[in-house]
Amino acid sequence: MNSEQWARVTALFHEACACPPAERERWLANHCSDPAIHGEVEAMLRAYETNPEFMEQPVAELPRDVESLLGVREIAVGQRIGAFDLVSELGRGGMGEVFAAVRADGHYDQQVALKLVRAGYATAGVVERFRAER
Amino acid sequence: MSQESRDDITRLLHDWAGGDQAALARLVEAVYPELRRIAARQFRGERPGHTLQPTALINEAYLRLARQHPGKEWQDRTHFFAVAARVVRAVLVDHARARQAVKRGSGDASVELTLVNASVAPTPVDVLDLDTALQALEAMDPDQVRIVELRYFAGLSIDETAEAIGTSPSSVMRGWLTAKTYIRRHLDGDIARL
Numbered sequence: 001m002n003s004e005q006w007a008r009v010t011a012l013f014h015e016a017c018a019c020p021p022a023e024r025e026r027w028l029a030n031h032c033s034d035p036a037i038h039g040e041v042e043a044m045l046r047a048y049e050t051n052p053e054f055m056e057q058p059v060a061e062l063p064r065d066v067e068s069l070l071g072v073r074e075i076a077v078g079q080r081i082g083a084f085d086l087v088s089e090l091g092r093g094g095m096g097e098v099f100a101a102v103r104a105d106g107h108y109d110q111q112v113a114l115k116l117v118r119a120g121y122a123t124a125g126v127v128e129r130f131r132a133e134r
Numbered sequence: 135m136s137q138e139s140r141d142d143i144t145r146l147l148h149d150w151a152g153g154d155q156a157a158l159a160r161l162v163e164a165v166y167p168e169l170r171r172i173a174a175r176q177f178r179g180e181r182p183g184h185t186l187q188p189t190a191l192i193n194e195a196y197l198r199l200a201r202q203h204p205g206k207e208w209q210d211r212t213h214f215f216a217v218a219a220r221v222v223r224a225v226l227v228d229h230a231r232a233r234q235a236v237k238r239g240s241g242d243a244s245v246e247l248t249l250v251n252a253s254v255a256p257t258p259v260d261v262l263d264l265d266t267a268l269q270a271l272e273a274m275d276p277d278q279v280r281i282v283e284l285r286y287f288a289g290l291s292i293d294e295t296a297e298a299i300g301t302s303p304s305s306v307m308r309g310w311l312t313a314k315t316y317i318r319r320h321l322d323g324d325i326a327r328l
Contacts, residue, residue: 006274013315014308043324048315055259055282055314060222061289062215 001040008037013044021049080104084114151213155276162220169221215298216280219288223265226287230261259321267320271313278313281306 001009012032016024024045032038077086077099084101091098096117103110115133143164150157272279277299284290284298292310296303319325 001274003274010275010278010308010312013312017311043319044312044315047319047322047324048311051318054318055286058286058289059226059259059261060287062218062222 005037005040008034009040009044012037012041013048016041016045017048081114081116083107084112086114158216158220162217162224165217165221166224169225212298212300215284215288215290215294219283219290222287223268223283226261227265234262259317263321264317267317270320270325271316275309275313278309278316281309282313282317285310 012028015031016028019027025042028038028041028045032041077088079086081099081101083103083105085104086099086101088100089097090100090113096115099114099116101112101114103112143161146157146161146164150161268279268282271282280299281295284295285292290298292303292306295310296306299306
């Protein structure tokens with residue numbers, strides 16, 4: 001089937017789907033005179049009706065926060081994370097960044113190195129290594 | 135990554151941004167060996183049985199590419215999802231092939247990408263058959279293949295898919311229903327006869 005024929009099948013199939021199931025066949029007979037296209041759309045309707053939910057559950061989900069992933073919205077010095085103000089950047093890698101930070105909630109003075117994991121990297125293994133490093 | 139493949143990728147990225155849809159396939163092909171190297175490196179340091187999230191792998195690969203080939207093309211959602219969805223498809227196909235080879239006893243189990251983790255659902259569809267169906271659909275309607283990749287391999291909604299490929303939600307809906315029904319027929323052995 002070539003692209004033009006497929007475009008025709010796509011349009012007819014979609015419009016036929018919008019009809020109540022009992023009327024689909026008659027609608028199609030009235031709107032398509034090419035027997036080859038007609039047969040193709042009929043086969044499409046039969047396949048669709050067996051399971052309209054087919055493939056509706058995606059096999060993988062990707063993170064939506066693309067901007068932070070790509071570093072468009074970087075975490076930067078001066079920003080506050082929890083109780084800490086970021087003072088300077090100590091390092092960065094594929095998984096995230098490390099900042100020197102100071103406690104900013106006024107409870108007590110504390111200097112820390114704050115290691116931040118990028119969205120999508122907080123796997124069980126990474127979290128485990130994080131705890132072990134602490 | 136060699137200088138040669140680096141230049142290739144820059145050129146492909148440019149072609150793709152200029153509207154050459156076929157450049158996407160070549161782009162992912164060029165990127166994929168690097169992706170496998172990243173996966174192998176990450177596996178080497180891990181305990182046996184440790185699994186890698188494909189999402190993390192894709193993020194890592196994508197970030198590297200974006201840094202090696204700076205340019206605003208990488209910095210938008212449209213390009214991220216188009217490349218990433220295609221990479222997920224390639225990773226899953228690769229994984230299914232490796233598993234098949236291991237079962238037949240001819241494969242090298244160490245190159246298998248392990249994908250067992252919460253963010254990848256067990257697929258009710260055979261990935262290799264699905265890939266064959268998508269290749270057949272590609273010849274008739276490449277846009278419908280993009281829609282399937284974004285919906286099924288990246289988990290985008292109808293509206294998000296429309297935004298990612300720059301069309302209307304109703305047009306995505308039409309393409310999605312048609313494409314998934316075509317795939318269904320392909321899997322059932324009821325393939326287009328024309």
